Amino acid sequence: MAISLDSSVLDQLNTTKARELHKLTDELSTYGVGRIVNLPQIIVVGEQSAGKSSVLEALSHVRFPVKGDLCTRFATEIVLRQARQTRVHVSVRFDDKSKPSWTCQRVESSQDDLPDIIKEAKEVMGIDSTGGDFCKDILQLEIEGPNLYPLTLVDLPGLYHGETATQSMRSKETVDQLVESYTRQKNSIILVVVAANNQLANQIALKKVEKFDPNRERTLGVITKPDLTLPGKPEKCDYLRLARNQESAHKLKLGWHVLCNGADDGDTLDTRDATEASFFETTAWATISNDDRGIVSLRKKLSKVLYSHIRQNVSTVMDDIEGKLRERQEELGQLGPSRSSSKKRRSFLLNISQKFQKLVWDGIYGRYNDPFFGDLGDANHKLRSQLRNFNLAFDYVLATRGSRLAIAPDDDWNNTQPHAPGFLKSFLDEYPFDFPEPESISREALKRHLESRAAVNQGCEFPGSHNADLIVQLFQTHASPWKDIAAFHIKQVTLVAKAFVDQLIRHIVGQSDGNPTTEAILCGCVDPFFAEKEKLLSDKLEELLEPYSRGYAMPLDVEFRQMVANRTIKRLSERLTKLSEKQTNPTNAAEFKRLKKDMLEEAASTLDAVDGGQFGTENVIDMMLAYYEMSRRTFTDNVINLAIEGCLIRDLPNILTPTQVDKMDQEQVKELAAEAEDARVRRKQLRVESDVLREGLEQCRKYKPRGVTVVPSSKSRIQPVIEGRGVSGFVTLFTSPARPVAPDRLLASPATESLTVSASSPRPASPLSQNPSAAQGKLTPLVPVL
Structure with missing residues (x-):
């Protein structure tokens, strides 16, 4: 037999507007809009035998096993959902997270099978039907059908006062923890059930609920078993006052409601409802308002509570709708207008080329206001920033790894190596320039090597001089890593520039998947441009290296002579300093003259060593290093400005221009924009x-709740105070309709609202301020005027 739920009864738990809202969100879900989240759930809290399961059964007409403590040992969730096909999905969520959940699905089943389903679940949980064990495992029954609306009903174990023969204190703690886990959830609407045949002062459920709903905003009280109270007893008067919400200690914002006991085993739920209606018409409980007694009125009351809760989530749904709408508008913008004619296709291409040129220039000049460039933390599309980082990395790598040799000791060379700042180290980690460190060689070893080379390359130079080619050859050996480093740098920058252009075209036209225009522009315009530029950059690098490889890049006289002289003077002064440290202090004039003469003779003898002996190798090294340093700076600037900027970056906007589009024939336009x-x-x-x-x-x-705009009272006036005299002022408060602000919040947190403060004429000075202090006129923070 197919599942049979009384949809007319469940409908009473939803107002007309709630049903319309659920239907609307269900229709919008087809377009990717999320349904209402954080849906309310109705949980029933009360002592054992208070009639909790009977209340749920009466509300929903879903049969709960209410006899023999069958359903009171664990939590049972009945989750109703709308679906085309009717089915029941049963699962057990174990408190022990290491155990996998147990599930079963019943497409052909009856709601009268619920006791059997629960019995099967108890066996899975390991609960003995005759014992007194409780557990934190949760049985969930998801019931789906075409006439159902989202709702969750939760039946919880009953609270009890203390330990009994069949119920331990450990089990009591389990029940308390389980009840608390549901009552603390903000989307839980709590039905606190109290039996009228039990003294009100003994109802522990009231205290339990108040702990997690101290403002009593989401608690609705239900009084059961009114037929078991004796006429004239004080307890009956207490519950009558409670039903009217007149009991000051237990007054609830959602009020109280009175229900009769559940149906007998042989009675239908419709019979139960009729019996209840008859009872309330013929007893003292008839004095209670119709709105606060009977199951039909309770459903109506709950429907309003549920709708109010659902409305609070409409803003989230609206945000989702706006997001999906924005996505479709962006995709429409990328698709552009219809391009059914040649004129429309050309207009479409012109629009693309104009946007492309603007954003390329923005990227080149570092203007990152367009959304394409992302926020402050996004680096991928910021072309100028990436270029600067690559150029800094190129300069750093060329300074530290651009030389073949590391000559030591030479303080002027060794101790002035640049240090990479933190951001550059991170950049080099992401884009590593993997080149070897310079080969270490001592100055003496280099001099011996140069002497052997100079000996076999002597020309017509005078003794003590050197062959000019020796400096050039040493420089060429020293600068041999430049080509590979520069080629690597140019290749990396070219890849970055191409990635920038690719992403920009996709941003303007749309992703290439399924978009023939994007593919056509990338293949027909972008790829040929960069293929041509790669060849041009390779030739440009050879051109920039040629003066150094062929040896005709002569340095400027003044700077070069100064750099060489500085190196020679520094080396000579260091040797003279060492000589002076060897001498002792003279005791008389004669000894002083002798020491002075010896020092001068020894210093003179060092001149030959300073010049580098017969072949002037010291001068060769100094001149080579000075020439290298000057050339390295020039080469670095040339690669950046003449090669990268001049041959590549400045031409990026010319990949696709309006002028090019105007000159295209119809076939070209159709090929790109078809x-x-x-x-x-x-x-x-x-x-x-x-x-x-x-x-x-x-x-x-229409369903979104609107707040009330607050008019600030005189107590909410805020004014600046100048020490020594007061300045009166007034406040204009702007509040969002969806977030009304109470006046007392202005004084509690004035910085959270938007305020406009206008100062009027100053008040007359008080007698105490006739002699202002030195601090008079100093502006102090805003303070409220009461």
């Missing part, structure tokens, strides 16, 4: 979906 059939279908679909989403947004606005 529209596929699926694009036309997609545009039409997007327009229909956008219209549906706009209409859904307007419908949601």
Whole structure:
């Protein structure tokens, strides 16, 4: 037998507007809009035998096993959902997270099978039906059907006072923890059930609920078993006052409600409802308002509570709708207008080229205001920033690894190596320039090597001089890593520039998947441009290296002579300093003259060593290092400005220009801007979906709760105070309709609201301020004027 739920009864738990809202969100879910989240759940809290399960059964007409403590040992969730097919999905969520959940699905089943389902679940949980064990495992029954609306009903074990023969204190703690886990959830609407045949002062459920709902905003009281109270007893008077919400200690914002006991085993639920209606018409409980007694009125009351809770989530749904609408508008913008004619296709290309040129120039000049460039933390699309980082990395690597030799000891060379700042180290980790460190060689070893080379390359130079080619050859050996480092740098920058252009085209035209225009522009315009530039940059690098490789890049006289002289003077002064340290202090004039003469003779003898002996190798090294340093700086600037900027970056906007589009023939325009059939279908679909989403947004606005705009009272006036005299002022408060602000919040947190303060004429000075202090006129923080 198919599942049979009384949809007319469940409908009473939803107001007409709630059903409309659920239907609306269900229709919008087709377009990716999320349904209402954080849906309310009705949980029933009360002592054992208070009639909790009977209340749920009466509310929903879903049969709960209420006899023999069958359903009171663990929590049972009945989750109702709307679906085309009717089915029941049963699962057990174990408190022990290491155990996998147990599930079973019943497409053909009856709601009368619930006791059997629960019995099967108890066996899975390991609960003995005759014992007194309780557990934190949760039985969940998801019931889906075409006439159901989202709702969750939770039946919880009953609270009890203390330990008994069959119920231990450990089990009591388990029940307390389970009840608390549900009552603390903000989406729980708590039905606190109290039996009228039990003294009100003994009802522990009231204290338990108040702990997690101290403002009593989401608790609705239910009085059961009114037929078991004796006439004239004080308890009956207490419960009558409670039903009217007149019991000051237990007054609830949602009020109280009175229900009769559940149906007998042989009675139908409809019979139970009729019996209850008859009872309330013929007893003292008839004095209670119709709105606060009977199951039908309770459903109506709960429907309003549920709808109020659902409305609080409409803003989230609206945000989701606006997001989906924005996605479709962006996709429509990328598809552009219909391109059915040659004129429309050319206009479409012109629009793309204009946007492309603007954003390329923005990237080149570092203007990152367009959304394409992302926020402050996004680096991928910020072309100028990436270029600067690559250039800094190139300069650093060329300074530290651009030389073949590391000559030591030479303080002027060794101790002035640049240090990479933190951001550059991070950049080099991401884009490593993997080149070897310079080969270490002592100055003496280099001099011996140069002497052997100079000996076999002597020309017509005078003794003590050197062959000019020796300096050039040493420089060429020293600068041999430049080509590889520069080529690597140019390749990396070219890849970054191409990635920038690719992403920009995709941003303007749309992703290449399924977009023939994007593919056509990338293949027909972008790829040929960079293929040409790669060849041009390779040739440019050879051109920049040629003066050094062929040896005709002569340095400027003044700077070069100064750098060589500085190195020679520094080396000579260091040797003279060492000589002076060897001498002792003279005791008389004669000894002083002798020491002075010896020092001068020894210093003179060092001149030959300073010059580098017969072949002037010391001068060769000094001149080579000075020439190297000057050339390295020039080469670095040339690679950056003449190669990268001059041959590549400045031409990026010319990849696709309006002038080029104007000169294209119809075949070229059609090849680039032709529209596929699926694009036309997609545009039409997007327009229909956008219209549906706009209409859904307007419908949601009808259900969104609106706050009350607060007019500030005189107590909320805020004014600046100048020490020594007061300045009166007034405040204009702007509040969002969805977030009304109470006046007392202005004094509690003035910085959280938008305030406009205007100062009027100053008040007359008080007698105490006739002699202002030195601090008079100093502006102090805002203070409230009461």
